[in-house]
Amino acid sequence: MERLIYLDNAATTKVNPKVLDAMLPYFTEKFGNPSAVYSFAAENKKAITEARESIARVLGANTEEIYFTAGGSESDNWALKATAEAYEKKGKHIITTKIEHHAILHTCEYLEGRGYEITYLNVDENGVVDMEELKAAIRPDTILISVMFANNEIGTMQPIAEIGKLAREKGILFHTDAVQAFGHVPINVDEMGIDMLSASGHKLNGPKGIGFLYIRKGVKIRSFVHGGAQERKRRAGTENVPGIVGIGVAAKLCADTMEERSKRETELRDHLIERVMKEIPYTRLNGHRTRRLPNNANFSFQFVEGESMLIMLDMAGICASSGSACTSGSLDPSHVLLAIGLPHEIAHGSLRLTLGEDTTLEEIDFVVDKLKEIVAKLRSMSPLYEDFISKGKEVVNAD
């Protein structure tokens, strides 16, 4: 394969070389256990504190409110299971949305099996939660609201500050899965009324298998892993020092370059969206047109099967996704696309392209040119399309 164009940054990202450089010494010469007493290990302890400080600064949080975990899924599991348990005397009702990541949805299913009641909020055709529906869902026994910051499939961002304000007024905890948003868009836990926040290293040019949960001081939460005294006795286990150093540096780099990177990605994304919508008929843009992640574009092409599109893109050296990384491999259309009201056959023809810090205009143009060819070819093989065209329908896009 001559070239590789990677447009699947919502699935995972490449480790930034500066992040890798910072991590490497902690595998070899600085291998000490941070809990040890000798000064050789003290440096590792210090490195962990520095990473915690970097992350806390990006969020406007206090250092001791950051707890390292093994990634986004663990943070989501912890936030939900441990607050559910800690607040069960107050009630057993939790509010979330229909478009959460499976790390939230499957944890909710688990909790339902243990006597908790979950309300799954609808979203509108752009994937935005309705504040009135949320207000109406709140009950005296509601203990937690968990709404994702930005959706991993369609990129839509939620009115997080409004939700935080409402939760605060009602005395309910507010957790947000910010795995796609942290490091990509500005977040301030105080201004947004966030009590808990999940993030993951590998979605921000950091390593895989490391993440954190922000837990506001005063939130009652059970320990997730029992054992040693690491992470203030809440998450035991010898720290993943290289990973922690990596996510700390990645967070700082992302914050330092956020404005510039987000401007650049937004321009490229908009160019991609404009070209696709103009040049490929019977196409729908999924997700909110403007209130979306700077790097996310998601389309549905009528009369096209998503998996075939992915295979043909792959043959052209282009990495893309038809849904979320976790649902690919299954034939069910994505729960997110169904929740925004797409019929099954339209949801099946969906494509997610997520840009990264290295993506270029030339790559985007190459991808659109290829995509035009691929969609035309697949449609030419579709009896449905032939039938549709033979009825003399005008070739225009709905949006």
Ligand SMILES: *Cc1c(COP(=O)(O)O)cnc(C)c1O
């Ligand atoms: C990737 C992702 C996760 C899971 O994070 P891991 O670190 O891979 O466990 C959770 N939520 C969202 C929104 C994600 O995009």
